[in-house]
Each structure stands twice: as C-alpha cells, then as structure tokens.
Amino acid sequence: MGGRRDRGRRRPARPGARGGDAAEEDQLSTPEPARRSGRRPGNPDTRDAVLAAARQAFAERGFDGATIRGIASAAGVDPALVHHYFGSKDKLFLAAIEAPANPADLLPEVLAGGRDDLGRNVVRLLLRVWDGPMQPAALALVRSAITNDWSAKLLREFLVTQVLRRVVGTLDMPAGERELRGSLAASQLIGLVVGRYVLKLEPLVSATPDWLAATIGPTVQRYLTGPIELPGR
Secondary structure, eight states: OHHHHHHHSOOOOOTTOOSHHHHHHHHHHSOOOOOOOSOOOOOHHHHHHHHHHHHHHHHHHHHHHOOHHHHHHHHTSOHHHHHHHHOSHHHHHHHHTTOSSOHHHHHHHHHHTOGGGHHHHHHHHHHHHHHSTTHHHHHHHHHHHHHOHHHHHHHHHIIIIIIIHHHHTTSOSOHHHHHHHHHHHHHHHHHHHIIIIISOOTTTTTSOHHHHHHHHHHHHHHHHHSOOOOTTO
C-alpha cells in the first residue's frame, strides 16, 4: 500500500532530464548551429590597418619593393589574412590607392589593336575612364597626387607598374628602354589628364575623345615605339 502511495508523489527531476527549468536551461545553453564555411566579411579595423600599412610600403619602397609579408608585419596581422582579404599584391595595391579601375580588366582592348595602335588606344582608354562614372575617383587620385608627395608616388606606381608596364611589356626591346619609353608616355598622359580635368584648358576640355586620340595618340605612339634618342648615346 505504501508503495502505491509513493507512485502518486512527484519525483524530483533527474540531472539532465528535459523537464521544467532543466529543459529551459538546456535550451539556453545549447550552442548555435555552426555557420557554413565560406569567405568571411573582413573586420573593418583590420582592413584599415592593412591598407594604411600598404600605402606606406608602396609609397616608400614602390610596388616592386613592397611585400605582402612586410605589409602584414607592419599591420600586425598574419600574411595569410592579407591574402584572405585582398587576394594578390596587385589587388591590395589597387585597393590601397582606391584606383578608379583595374587595368588588368581594361588593357586587353588596348593591346588588341596591335603594336601600331597602342598610342591611340591608350589615350582612348584613359579618356573613357576619366569621362565615365569612375571620374570622381580618378580625379581624387590626381588631385591628391598634386598636393601630397605620398599620393604622387602612389599615382606614379599605378601608371608605371599597373598600366604602362603591361603595355610596353609586349614590345621586343631591352628592359631599360621599355622603362624609359613607359615614363615618357606617362608624362604625356598625366599632362592630358591635368590639362583637361584639373586645369580645364581649352580646347582640351571641349574636344571629343576621338579628336584627342587622333591628335595626342601619335605622340604617345612615338614615345612607345618610334625613334627616340636614348640617354648616354
């Protein structure tokens, strides 16, 4: 009889039993389902630190002299994290200077016309970037370069290593001559950008891209492939 009376009494919950408060505690302490693997969004503070270190490295040592490992060390992060956020040194450089476009995406059409059309095609590409939606970012880069020494070095590295090196790299000539010709072409292109978009000189401002390509393109072409007197000769 006594055993039957015990059956009606409420027994205390066993440890781990899913009932009452214990069940509620289990629900609160249950870990969240694991997120699916994939590329995680970058921490803004970490990205900013890497970009700041990259700008300093590229300005001080140039694109060729700067390394992912050195930039990561200056930012206090692992080199693998830099690759995770930006991929390659080229993409890190473009992000650091806030480049208006990736030359690797645009230059194939410049090179498609062959050696004899390089000058005109480079001018057309330059005008397409500066006359299009990317103009504000492009102008910001140029204006900053005029007033800031670091920005000037970064703009130089952008034009030389990301644009003109890819163009003159297709020419069959010694490396030193390619570098010289690239710098001469850069001087002409920078002059066109500053005159047309910063100083707003006429008739550069109102001229059509086709007229500018036909007029300035041959000069750029001569710098790239025409006869020039090399220093020391």
